[in-house]
Amino acid sequence: MQSSPEILKALENESIEILRETAASFAKPVMLYSIGKDSSVLLHLARKAFYPAPIPFPLLHIDTTWKFKEMISFRDEVASKYGLELIVHTNQEGVEEGVTPFTRGISEYTRIMKTVGLRQALDKYGFDGAIGGSRRDEEKSRAKERIFSVREAGHRWNPREQRPELWRTYNTRLRPEQSMRIFPISDWTELDVWHYISQNEIPINPLYFAKERPVVWRGDQMLMVDDERFPLINGETPENRLIRFRTLGCYPLTAAVESTATTISEVLAEVSEVKLSERATRLIDGDKEDSMEKKKTEGYF
Amino acid sequence: MATPKTKPLIRLLTCGSVDDGKSTLIGRLLVETDSIPHDTVATARSVRRGGSTIAAGEIDFSLLTDGLEAEREQGITIDVAYRSMSLLNGSRLIIADAPGHEQYTRNMAVAASRSDVALVLLDAARGVRSQTLRHLTICALMGVSRVAIVINKLDVFDYSKEKFEEISAQIAPAVARLNIGEHAIIPVSALVGDNVVFKGKNLDWYTGPTLLEYIQNQNLAEDAMTSPHFGIQYISRVDTFRGLAGTLVNGKFKVGDEVVILPSKKKATIAKMVTFDGELTSAGHEQTLNIVLEPEVDAARGDVLHLATNAKPPADRFTANIVWLGESELIHSRSYLLISGSTSTPAIVTTIKHKINIESGEHDSARTLKMNEIGVVEIATDSPVALSNYSDSRETGNFILVDRSTLNTVGAGMIVHALRRSENVTEQAYEINAEKRAAQKGQVGKVLWFTGLSGSGKSTIANELAKELYALGRHVYVLDGDNLRLGLNKDLGFAKEDRAENVRRVSEVAKLMMDAGLIVIVALVSPFRVDRDQARELFQPGKFIEIWVNTPAELCAKRDPKGLYKKAAAGDLPNMTGIGQEYEAPLNAELVLDGTLELRVNTDIVMEIAK
Secondary structure, three states: OOOOHHHHHHHHHHHHHHHHHHHHHOOOEEEEOOOOHHHHHHHHHHHHHHOOOOOOOOEEEEOOOOEOHHHHHHHHHHHHHOOOOEEEEOOHHHHHOOOOOOOOOHHHHHHHHHHHHHHHHHHHHOOOEEEOOOOOOOOOOHHHOOOEEEEEHHHEOOHHHOOOOEOOEOOOOOOOOOEEEEOOOOOOOHHHHHHHHHHHOOOOOHHHOOEEEEEEEEOOEEEEOOOOOOOOOOOOOOEEEEEEOOOOOEHHHEEEEEOOOOOHHHHHHHHHHOOOOHHHHEOHHHOOOOHHHHHHHOOOO | OOOOOEOOEEEEEEEEOOOOOHHHHHHHHHHHOOOOOHHHHHHHHHOOOOOOOOOOOOOOHHHHOOOOHHHHHHOOOOOOEEEEEEOOOOOEEEEEEOOOOHHHHHHHHHHHOOOOEEEEEEEOOOOOOHHHHHHHHHHHHOOOOEEEEEEEOHHHHOOOHHHHHHHHHHHHHHHHHOOOOEEEEEEOEOOOOEOOOOOOOOOOOOOOOOHHHHHHOOOOEOOOOOOOEEEEEEEEEEOOEEEEEEEEEOOOEEOOOEEEEEOOOEEEEEEEEEEOOEEEOEEOOOOEEEEEEEOOOOOOOOOEEEEHHHOOOOEEEEEEEEEEOOOOOOOOOOEEEEEEOOEEEEEEEEEEEEEEOOOOOOEEOOOOOOOOOEEEEEEEEEEEEOOOOOOOOOOOOEEEEEOOOOOOEEEEEEEEEEOHHHHHOOOOOOOOOHHHHHHHOOOOOEEEEEEOOOOOOHHHHHHHHHHHHHHOOOOEEEEEHHHHOOOOOOOOOOOHHHHHHHHHHHHHHHHHHHHOOOEEEEEOOOOOHHHHHHHHOOOOOOOEEEEEEEOOHHHHHHHOOOOHHHHHHOOOOOOOEOOOEOOOOOOOOOEEEEOOOOHHHHHHHHHHHHO
């Protein structure tokens, strides 16, 4: 996939238009910030969209308490560097019930800590429009979703009854029980994101770059032992390997790839070669063929 | 002159009737150009959906694009799937795979609205079907500039040239009639893989391009653009900075250009064009930017900037093509929200001129448009809007209609032209106005709008009220629904759209009478909330008093003063409110009367606010 400067410019203009439409249309918009590369691009686009004014909505991070340590420190650095209003929400009931990636099945853990956590936060603050960094090339049900995607009561997505979305004339009107999810980088591909990061020198999380990190094997996937909570199997000791991450999530659910790429151009070269979808390194998506759609209908991004 | 730039993003639509092989074609195109991750392809090799006849180990291409559970279960496409791939000329191709079923036509229209190139698939065995014609019609209507008719499944006919020519001849009249400009007819077998990405050996009689070559050869260039249009999306404010944020389309702006703000027609000069990447001296098509005007005249979201030398007068009446998308049909005279870009205003369809017969292209007369029907209408907006003709610009000639109660998008509109009338009619201000006329009568003009079921007691209370007001020396007039149907409204029936028009006319008459200084009493079933809300919008706050005579349906039926409930029970009145049609109770009426109470009690209550 080629990402020429002209293509990136066209994609950028489209995304900026969507972000402005969002800020103008909703009473209380919010931008989901997941600390990954897509969020970094989204944040950069928002800074561009409203410049010279500051970003007119807060950022929301749903912290499952199982994110990589380097994600949290990066998040806080970015928030202070750009003077952002950052809201961090954790599903405390889930924490109190002892829900972890190891005590529950992966999908149950994700549902409670991510989906329910997100719904709690949206309800708590009364956000009517939530901006996310999903792209249509990530997954099949995302390939079907509108840019302005209506959620019914309980944040449910009804994929069979999507509101028609024509031209660039967006219908942002909502009934009281509805809310909106907005996807400004729907038409971007993974490579566009990397090229854009490179072209605009956007700061991204150090976990995307290769470094010696302690890992163990689970099946054919390599997991990083980010803290002492990771249950090691009898006598197992983590080995140090030169690895990096293609996507970022909860560390026990995000597989590493072996890599020597330590600069953005090396990462770009590597990503251009890889022919596997990026979500292949996410443990959660493999559960069932339509698992993403299922999660989305429950309110996941 | 410089060669026009190729568009960086090219949008391709694939459509045609169900089972004509769209998903397989897209799947093959993506796999053979190596545009799909290998693990995704591996899944499509191993997973099979029920009824699949594809051999084990082969790729089920349709699994690559049908992304919803219901789609995979039923083996059909419900909604548009978007996929990206690169073209050899460096452009990005964004493919929109549209559903073929008639019931999902609106999702096909979603994909067509932004597409540059369409592939309309035909199954060689089935030939031209009504969905083929419907999709071709929508492509033509929505301005898809290049269309390839793709005749698929030729493998079934042993790649017969005669079969190809037979079907080409079948489709030719429709292509000619629809005025589809640049088009091609291309034979393929998506299943076997002939003439999609690779030429294959089976179509040796065919000398034209493969499908991929056809797409790559389109060389879509930006048209010469001379009518710059900047829709204001958002006002960006910080410290003393006040920028108008939006996207410029259809031409260029330079610093120093004189612009006119529409619809207010105020003029100003572009002082600065600000972006994150620095200030610009000139900006072109699709550029997002902040414009600072000198002087900083009043401008708001939804307003539009044109060059002062090239400004189009805004209009409030248009002829437009409409694709109806709503579950409930288009109601003539009902107020919808018209949205185009960031501009929105209430609007009504004043006339349904005709609907288009998909099969023949003929104009059929129509009183309404149902879901997936296409028609030509006249539309009137509450305030003037700066829209272009769709044939001049897709970006500025489109609009959607939104249902004001469900807030769903129910119509996709394309401006044919503005109607002259709107430019020629200007409201004339007279010095003897409503206040003076009412003062002369020693009263304050207002409208008391009684709504409720037939037999609820509206006319009885209205009559009593008129008597008492008259006795107090007030000038009062009763607009009674039944009486008006003997004259002004005798052309109207009781279907939804007729009731909407009935309410519209009565509310306009009430407004004139109030303007004349009268206290106007309206007694009208007016069962639909949107229609009543639309009436209310004609008046200043406080001048329109909605009074719901709330009487239980059983009591109304028992009273049955006009014998209507009896007729309805016998099946003679299908649109009787409360029987065949719903009564939508007011949510925010100024007054709710209990219709079971004595007439005296209710009259006294209303007199309190009527005097």
